[in-house]
Amino acid sequence: MAYPENFRYTKEHEWVLDEAGTATIGITEHAQSELGDIVYVDLPKVGDKITQGASFGSVESVKAVSDIFAPCTGEVVAINDSLTSAPEKLNQEPHTGGWLVKVKLSAPEEIGKLLTAADYQQYIGA
Amino acid sequence: MIRKTRQHLVQNEGLLFEQSSPGKKAYQLPALDVPEVNPEEALAGQTRDGIEGFPEVSEVEAIRHFTRLSTYNYAIDLGMYPLGSCTMKYNPRVNEAVARTEGLAWAHPYAPIEHVQGCLEVIHRLEAYLAEICGMDAVTLQPAAGAHGEWTGIMVIRALLESQGNPRKKILVPDSAHGTNPATAAMCGYEVANIPSNDKGMVDVSALAAAVDGDTAAMMVTNPNTLGVFEEQIHEVARVLHAKGALLYMDGANMNALVGLSRPGDFGVDVMHLNLHKTFSTPHGGGGPGAGPVAVKSHLAPFLPTPRVVLRNGRFELEENLPQSIGKVRAFQGNFGVLVRALAYIMAHGGPGLRKATLDAILNANYIRKHLADHYQIHAEAPSMHECVFSDDKQSPHGIRTGDIAKRLIDYGFHPYTVSFPLIVHGALMIEPTETEGKQEIDLFIDAMKSIAQEVVDDPQLIKSAPHRTRTPKVDEVTAARKPVLRWRP
Numbered sequence: 001m002a003y004p005e006n007f008r009y010t011k012e013h014e015w016v017l018d019e020a021g022t023a024t025i026g027i028t029e030h031a032q033s034e035l036g037d038i039v040y041v042d043l044p045k046v047g048d049k050i051t052q053g054a055s056f057g058s059v060e061s062v063k064a065v066s067d068i069f070a071p072c073t074g075e076v077v078a079i080n081d082s083l084t085s086a087p088e089k090l091n092q093e094p095h096t097g098g099w100l101v102k103v104k105l106s107a108p109e110e111i112g113k114l115l116t117a118a119d120y121q122q123y124i125g126a
Numbered sequence: 127m128i129r130k131t132r133q134h135l136v137q138n139e140g141l142l143f144e145q146s147s148p149g150k151k152a153y154q155l156p157a158l159d160v161p162e163v164n165p166e167e168a169l170a171g172q173t174r175d176g177i178e179g180f181p182e183v184s185e186v187e188a189i190r191h192f193t194r195l196s197t198y199n200y201a202i203d204l205g206m207y208p209l210g211s212c213t214m215k216y217n218p219r220v221n222e223a224v225a226r227t228e229g230l231a232w233a234h235p236y237a238p239i240e241h242v243q244g245c246l247e248v249i250h251r252l253e254a255y256l257a258e259i260c261g262m263d264a265v266t267l268q269p270a271a272g273a274h275g276e277w278t279g280i281m282v283i284r285a286l287l288e289s290q291g292n293p294r295k296k297i298l299v300p301d302s303a304h305g306t307n308p309a310t311a312a313m314c315g316y317e318v319a320n321i322p323s324n325d326k327g328m329v330d331v332s333a334l335a336a337a338v339d340g341d342t343a344a345m346m347v348t349n350p351n352t353l354g355v356f357e358e359q360i361h362e363v364a365r366v367l368h369a370k371g372a373l374l375y376m377d378g379a380n381m382n383a384l385v386g387l388s389r390p391g392d393f394g395v396d397v398m399h400l401n402l403h404k405t406f407s408t409p410h411g412g413g414g415p416g417a418g419p420v421a422v423k424s425h426l427a428p429f430l431p432t433p434r435v436v437l438r439n440g441r442f443e444l445e446e447n448l449p450q451s452i453g454k455v456r457a458f459q460g461n462f463g464v465l466v467r468a469l470a471y472i473m474a475h476g477g478p479g480l481r482k483a484t485l486d487a488i489l490n491a492n493y494i495r496k497h498l499a500d501h502y503q504i505h506a507e508a509p510s511m512h513e514c515v516f517s518d519d520k521q522s523p524h525g526i527r528t529g530d531i532a533k534r535l536i537d538y539g540f541h542p543y544t545v546s547f548p549l550i551v552h553g554a555l556m557i558e559p560t561e562t563e564g565k566q567e568i569d570l571f572i573d574a575m576k577s578i579a580q581e582v583v584d585d586p587q588l589i590k591s592a593p594h595r596t597r598t599p600k601v602d603e604v605t606a607a608r609k610p611v612l613r614w615r616p
Contacts, residue, residue, distance in 0.1 A: 039607035062529075062603055063546040065305070087608060 003029070004095060008071070008111050009120035015095065016071040018111045023072055026099040027059065027090065030124045035061040038090045041083045043100060048076045050103060052110050057100065059090065072110045074103035127577060128595075130205070130539030130570050136597050139194040142181045143614055152185035179615075198597055200541050206567050210513045210544035210556030211304070211352060213382045213404035220474060221407065221467040230466050235458040239443060246442035249435045249459055252469045253419075259472075259480070260378075260398060261391025262421035266430045267465055268456040272379060275399030275418025276310040276346070278431065281452045282422060283344050283373050283397055284314055285429040289450065294343035294372075300329050302353060302548045304377055307346040316343060323550060327353040327506035331362050338370045344397075348377040349390070352548035353506045354491065354513035354556075356383070364394025373397060381405040382560065383488060383511035386481025390421075397422045406468035417464040431455045486561035487512040490568060494557055497572045501579040505551045512560070518553035521579070524586045528553045531578055533600065534592035538574035 007015040013031035017024045032038065040060040050056040055067040056076075079101050083089060090098040105111070115123060166173050183191070200207075207214035225231065233245045253265040269275040280297070287293045297311035300321050308318040319337055324330040329347065338345075345367055350356045357363065364374045376390045376398035382405045384390070390398050402408045403416035410416065422430065432451040433444040459465075475483065488511055495504060495514035502516035518528045532542035532555075544556035559568055581588055591600060 037604040037607075039604060060607075062607060064549055 003117040003121055003126075005117050007095070007117060008114035009117065009123075010069065010071045010114055011123060012069040013124075014069060014071045016111060016114065018072075018105065018108060021105050021108055022077065023074065023103045023105050023111065024099050025071060025101050025103060027068065027094055028120070029094050030126065032091050032094045032098075035059060035063065035066060037062050038087045041087050041090065041100070043079045043083070044076050046076050046079060050074060050076060050101075052107070059087075068100065070103075071114055072103065072105055073107045074105045076101050077104050078102040127573075128538050129573065131537070131595060133595065136197060137194045139191060141614060142183060142188070142191050143179060145183050145187055145191070146181035148182060150182045150184050150187075152183065152188050200536075202562070205539060205541070206559065206563050206571055207541045208543045208557045208559050208571065209541060210354070210515070210558040211379055211547070212410070212544070213379075213401070213512075213558060213560055214410060214541075215382070215404075215407050215560040216562040217407050217409055217467070218471065218474065221470040224470040225463050225466040227466075231463070233462075239441075243442050245459075245462065246435050246444075248462075248466055248469055250437060250442060252465055252472070253435070255469070255472050256400060256419055257421055259385055259389070260381075260395075260400070260421045261389025262395075262398065263391075263424040264427035264430060265419050265421045266434075266455075267417065267419045268431045268454070268460040269399065269418035269420060270456055270461055271403070271416035272377075272399060272401045272418045273306045273310065274455065275401075275420050276306055276375075276377065277313055278418075278452070278455050279375055279397045279399050279420045279422075280310050280314040280316070280344070280346075281455075282420065282426050282429045283375065284316075285450065285452050286373075286426055287343055289429075295341040297343055298334065298337055298345040300347060300351065302327070302348075302351050302550050303346065304348060304352065304379060307348075307377060311346065321345070323351075323353075326358075326508045327351065327355045327550075328357050328359060328508070329363055331359050331366065334363060335366050338366055338372055340370065342367070342370060342372040344373040344375050346375045346377060348380055349393075350380045350383045350511040350513075352380075352556075353508075353515050353551070354380070354383075354510045354558075355506050355508045356511055358508075360393045368394070379404060380512065383484065383513075385484045386477060387484055391423065395423075397426055402464055402468040407471045408464045408467040415461040415464055417461045417468065435459075483561045484512075487559070490559040490561065490563055491557070493565075493568060494559060494572060498575055501576055502555060505554070513556060513558035515548070515551055516555040516557070517551050518555065521582045522553060524582050526582045526586050526589050528555050530589045530592065531555065531582070534578050534581070534589045535574060536593040537595045538577070540571055540574060 007017050009015050013028045015026050015028050038059050038061045042058045044056050050070040052070055052073045054070055056070045057068045058065050080099050202214055202216055229244055233242050249267055256265045269278045284293050296317040296319050298319050298321050299307045302323055311318045321334050321337060322330050349360055367374050373396040374394055376395040378398050378400040381400055399418050399420045401418060403410040428450040429452055431454055432448045433446045436443050436445045491510050491512050491514050495510050503519040505515045505517050528545050532545045535542050546554055547556055
């Protein structure tokens, strides 16, 4: 699967897309493939603050529960409610319909320092 | 070839609720020989007529129901249970006989101290034996199981640090840790920081040294770690932590590799827990009861849970006046029946016997490792202790993963090994035979694993669709987790 050029990535396998100060966050194709079938997603609430590098939720697969680390700092303005009833979206479309949260960025400059699509693919050996 | 199992008639069995018929009962009471009392009056109306949906069956129906269900199960009494990190060893029947001794089994927790001196001696003596085995100074037997022991141990650390004026902020865990370790740290109000393993599968001491600072409360280490590898630099790990005023906590889940050979207290551990239901051969599985004693060095002893059993002038007493204690963590004296079994196990073996059991456990794991090394990818080159960890790297090119192999192993008459743990191993197969197994059973296991490795090459679909010889065919675990049906009647 392609890793979109307009996303930025973390070594903890999250992606982030900054659109005019509001960022959409998800987990990568590589992450979902390693996790296996995802059965439950634990997300923050709208209004919660998340901090770059800190855990803000978790995904549970048939193998393990894994933390999701914030790629950027900001306030949660939307969560993807559909994942509650359909966590399989994270496996099927991790870069689109399986997005996790949208965040109003408080430090937009953080984004530029994350991995590019090329860097990330090199990092995972794709 | 499958040598250990063959097909066998198994009875179908419905739910007990479905067998219910009004008026059936499994008891018969004698005629009343005391004046009748109206329960509603006696209990001020706090009564009810019945329990909706409560099944009504005869005695033989209840007996058959549960006996049939029990035949669907796999147990250590049926065969090897190589579940890594769980130490599923056999529970000698003598432990059960001792635990059923009238004075121990029927003791009441509110009985006067004079009536339960023997019970208190069991606790006092077991604490002393566990302290000796671990090289520690004081032990509490209250925690109900391993994770509860971890929580108690970290609360004790927190209490010590608070008494020094600063509880500190974070706890370090290696990336190979049991999942309960970071969970415990978080439950006790600490941030968790991961320390990577080096290429030998051990804690990277230079990464540790860089991570430890004045905010570090402790590091939680399992030794041998979850790869079944002894942390060779554990002294150095302790030294680095202690130099910054941080403590070393040891998760005792793998103590079955150390008893009689090496004492955590001697290699720098400040606080640790034991799992009596793993290492000390008490019943395990089905949710317990377990017991997770916590052992500490003397400077942490004042913070242990209250009350403490003390011996004064030849009489056992319960000491409640412990101002620095973190308080009670469990009702009464913990899961006392488990404590009795553990004491019986320790006393029946004696020091040399416990040491022999450890050596046998290590020998068994290494025997398996040696015989499977050509068929499965061994993860760490470092020698194995009581368990060995492979990856499915040789099988995954055929589309077969560790979970598929585990399902096929059921057809061969074995409980699966631990699947996909530790997480740092891609597609882990974690195998712990324990000292329980003799060569015959272990050879059957090795043959089964070799046979499966060949099937992976010859007929991967056979593995993908396993198990085939079980009562229930392959279950859909994903749908069960995503859309669980939690009620008998919707």
